[in-house]
Amino acid sequence: MSEILRDLSSDISLLSLNTATVRQQWNLAEAIEGCVRHNIGSITPWRDQVAECGLDEAAKRIRNAGLTVTSLCRGGWFPAADREGRQTAIDDNLRAIDEAVTLDAACLVMVVGALPKGSKDIEDARSQVFDGMTAIMDHARASNMPLAIEPLHPMYAADRACVNTMKQALDLCDELGDGIGVVADVYHIWWDPELAGQIARAGNDDRLLVYHVCDWLVPTNDLFLDRGMMGDGIIDLKSIRAMVESAGYPGSCEVEIFSQDWWKRDPDEVLRICIERHQTVV
Amino acid sequence: MSEILRDLSSDISLLSLNTATVRQQWNLAEAIEGCVRHNIGSITPWRDQVAECGLDEAAKRIRNAGLTVTSLCRGGWFPAADREGRQTAIDDNLRAIDEAVTLDAACLVMVVGALPKGSKDIEDARSQVFDGMTAIMDHARASNMPLAIEPLHPMYAADRACVNTMKQALDLCDELGDGIGVVADVYHIWWDPELAGQIARAGNDDRLLVYHVCDWLVPTNDLFLDRGMMGDGIIDLKSIRAMVESAGYPGSCEVEIFSQDWWKRDPDEVLRICIERHQTVV
Numbered sequence: 001m002s003e004i005l006r007d008l009s010s011d012i013s014l015l016s017l018n019t020a021t022v023r024q025q026w027n028l029a030e031a032i033e034g035c036v037r038h039n040i041g042s043i044t045p046w047r048d049q050v051a052e053c054g055l056d057e058a059a060k061r062i063r064n065a066g067l068t069v070t071s072l073c074r075g076g077w078f079p080a081a082d083r084e085g086r087q088t089a090i091d092d093n094l095r096a097i098d099e100a101v102t103l104d105a106a107c108l109v110m111v112v113g114a115l116p117k118g119s120k121d122i123e124d125a126r127s128q129v130f131d132g133m134t135a136i137m138d139h140a141r142a143s144n145m146p147l148a149i150e151p152l153h154p155m156y157a158a159d160r161a162c163v164n165t166m167k168q169a170l171d172l173c174d175e176l177g178d179g180i181g182v183v184a185d186v187y188h189i190w191w192d193p194e195l196a197g198q199i200a201r202a203g204n205d206d207r208l209l210v211y212h213v214c215d216w217l218v219p220t221n222d223l224f225l226d227r228g229m230m231g232d233g234i235i236d237l238k239s240i241r242a243m244v245e246s247a248g249y250p251g252s253c254e255v256e257i258f259s260q261d262w263w264k265r266d267p268d269e270v271l272r273i274c275i276e277r278h279q280t281v282v
Numbered sequence: 283m284s285e286i287l288r289d290l291s292s293d294i295s296l297l298s299l300n301t302a303t304v305r306q307q308w309n310l311a312e313a314i315e316g317c318v319r320h321n322i323g324s325i326t327p328w329r330d331q332v333a334e335c336g337l338d339e340a341a342k343r344i345r346n347a348g349l350t351v352t353s354l355c356r357g358g359w360f361p362a363a364d365r366e367g368r369q370t371a372i373d374d375n376l377r378a379i380d381e382a383v384t385l386d387a388a389c390l391v392m393v394v395g396a397l398p399k400g401s402k403d404i405e406d407a408r409s410q411v412f413d414g415m416t417a418i419m420d421h422a423r424a425s426n427m428p429l430a431i432e433p434l435h436p437m438y439a440a441d442r443a444c445v446n447t448m449k450q451a452l453d454l455c456d457e458l459g460d461g462i463g464v465v466a467d468v469y470h471i472w473w474d475p476e477l478a479g480q481i482a483r484a485g486n487d488d489r490l491l492v493y494h495v496c497d498w499l500v501p502t503n504d505l506f507l508d509r510g511m512m513g514d515g516i517i518d519l520k521s522i523r524a525m526v527e528s529a530g531y532p533g534s535c536e537v538e539i540f541s542q543d544w545w546k547r548d549p550d551e552v553l554r555i556c557i558e559r560h561q562t563v564v
Binding site for chain 2: 115119120121122126153154155157158159162164165167168190191192193216218219220221223233234235236
């Protein structure tokens with residue numbers, strides 16, 4: 001396996017910081033400065049932070065810092081209880097594509113959304129996701145902005161995303177055509193018995209757009225805010241990276257950790273530890 | 283869909299009580315008395331409660347109460363860090379089969395186990411599950427005791443069960459041969475994009491042995507102990523029961539709720555509500 005893996009031990013050119021990792025400590029401007037201070041060359045900002053900073057100002061700061069934007073988080077959230085809600089989501093996604101273009105992001109990450117309030121119909125939610133994606137594909141293609149569907153762990157199927165496996169996400173991509181791919185986030189997919197085959201499929205079809213790392217803690221004390229730092233949990237990170245790289249993925253390993261614990265730490269310490277783990281266990 | 287569904291509105295002959303639902307309030311003898319008091323005709327006891335009561339005494343009490351034992355919970359937990367641990371698990375499962383026979387249970391539920399301490403190798407855990415199941419199949423068949431593999435939600439893949447979808451469980455059954463089937467528990471499987479097809483497959487192959495109901499709450503505040511009462515969450519229970527009954531499942535709807543909230547309630551009230559929900563929303 002080692003001959004397949006790229007050697008991360010001596011540099012950090014493949015490390016990208018998803019700003020969610022330090023979002024309770026730093027705003028976007030501070031996260032950009034943190035990346036520069038730690039020689040991290042790539043960043044994935046979140047739209048709410050970009051809006052707070054101002055879109056053009058955010059683009060300028062990122063450009064001046066010399067950072068690559070590996071993706072923008074995030075579009076999606078299509079299902080809604082009524083037609084007006086669905087149109088509002090579509091309009092917002094069209095804006096998200098434009099923001100991603102302004103930021104020169106490599107792609108726009110899509111967390112597709114789940115059950116509207118009061119609904120128990122996950123098939124309907126999935127159908128709404130297909131319709132919503134269909135409604136924005138032309139604009140994404142015309143903007144040369146790839147969309148990256150992130151299948152979320154099945155424990156988020158009710159309230160965050162009703163696309164829950166790599167296979168399901170890739171089937172959706174096949175229905176939608178070109179200009180679209182997937183995010184492979186180890187937290188969401190590590191358990192999947194079909195993981196190796198579906199990652200290979202994603203690579204074959206040129207749909208592997210983003211690779212996210214963190215870890216699954218045992219025990220996990222919160223469904224949302226208890227992700228682990230790479231190496232602190234039970235995910236076999238190197239095996240999954242070997243699958244991803246064997247599938248031809250050329251991009252970064254993007255650190256995205258939602259964690260009440262890590263959000264309490266000194267953010268410079270968090271970045272130092274991210275770098276150390278990137279070079280040893282990712 | 284309504285013509286497929288059996289009518290539960292006016293009786294409770296298809297309601298089974300999994301004693302986990304009231305395990306903090308009642309020991310096994312009390313749960314048996316509770317079933318009798320509420321005219322519930324079927325029960326699924328847990329092995330630790332049976333052991334506490336005494337196996338023969340438990341069998342006698344259940345028999346004298348006229349209860350059907352829809353299953354015994356539970357065997358499994360095969361993966362271990364060393365050969366001795368694996369053999370201990372196999373020996374324990376052989377005893378579990380004998381206990382299920384003594385209790386005249388319709389089957390033995392298998393929660394297969396997950397990563398041994400220190401391991402990150404889920405494929406190895408899955409391989410150990412196959413080996414462990416293989417080691418006990420002859421005794422199960424000779425004892426006419428069907429084994430029912432329960433695929434658990436992927437959020438338990440690290441610490442409870444590395445079999446996480448119906449498809450994976452049914453593939454495992456196909457490898458192991460006859461005398462084995464699955465538990466369909468709505469909590470674990472409701473999110474699965476392949477659910478309808480896999481339930482149909484289970485029915486076709488005569489592998490649908492147990493059907494568990496509860497509900498998925500939004501939000502879910504604990505990975506293990508925050509299951510909902512039927513009707514309080516977002517699972518489309520009647521749709522899943524329609525799949526199960528269309529697949530030919532003739533058995534009970536077994537209530538299994540692990541919940542710090544429901545464990546604080548008066549257990550007679552819990553049973554009354556289980557019955558009311560069984561007749562209205564299950």
